[in-house]
Amino acid sequence: MKIIKSCVGALTNFEVLDLLRSRGAGKDPTRVIASVSPSEFKVFDYLEQTAACNQTRDAITKLVDECKKYDLAKAEILNIANIRPSSAVEVFTIIEECDARVEDRIDELVETFMQVLPPHPSSQAESMGEIAEDNS
Template sequence: MKIKNPNAGALTNFEVLDFLRSRGASRDVSRVLAPVAASEYKVYDYLVETPACNLTREKINEFLERCKKYDLAKAELLNIINIRPSQTVEIYTIIEEMDSRFDMPIIEELVELVEEVLPPPPGQPNAEGGTDENEEENGEGEENNDENEAADEEEPETS
């Protein structure tokens, strides 16, 4: 492999995840068949648990377009996309000199923009108020409990 343009810029977690997927990384049990190194699988396994797994290029472009009015640095935008802060306190750790650059209503507007445009990470409530993973787990658990109760009712009592 020849590097054409070293240090061309920082990548978002989504771009790294997309690259690993294009190389064949997945949660499939046949990992040995893909031309992906073990270290790349570790990165992949980490990234699928972050907000990057639910992002799309369209969402990132929409977010970048709508953030132009805030005059944020590239590194700040990159960190917002990667971390997906959902509270003002989280934004303070990403944007330098936040208090001197922005008023509180603008900070809250930025947090609302993040929540509106960037999808939530896995395991967090979605727009409908539930989580996909928890609904599946609860659904399975309820079925098992019903089966166990039915089995208890069928067993004859012995004295």
């Protein structure tokens, strides 16, 4: 990935993670030979535990397209991609004046996020644990 124009705008956590991966960051124990600084590895390790680790460029693009219907600001879309809200309560903390702007479509909005964005890694682990308990 090549930076063509710096300071154009904010990046999603997925875009930062994708950049770090392209520079050689990973879970490989031979990290010392990668061209990534120790601080970048710390950022990589953190982002690997967030919703960004399961996201794709297509999912982010689809999210932006879907959010156009709701007239959301770029910063709100960025926060939605980074946080991946799964309830109306979470959405109310992200969208300014949510009551007036989204009105009764809040459940539809949450459902859109859940369909477009992959689940958070911790929720996948929890559901796998529930499946294992059910099989016991």
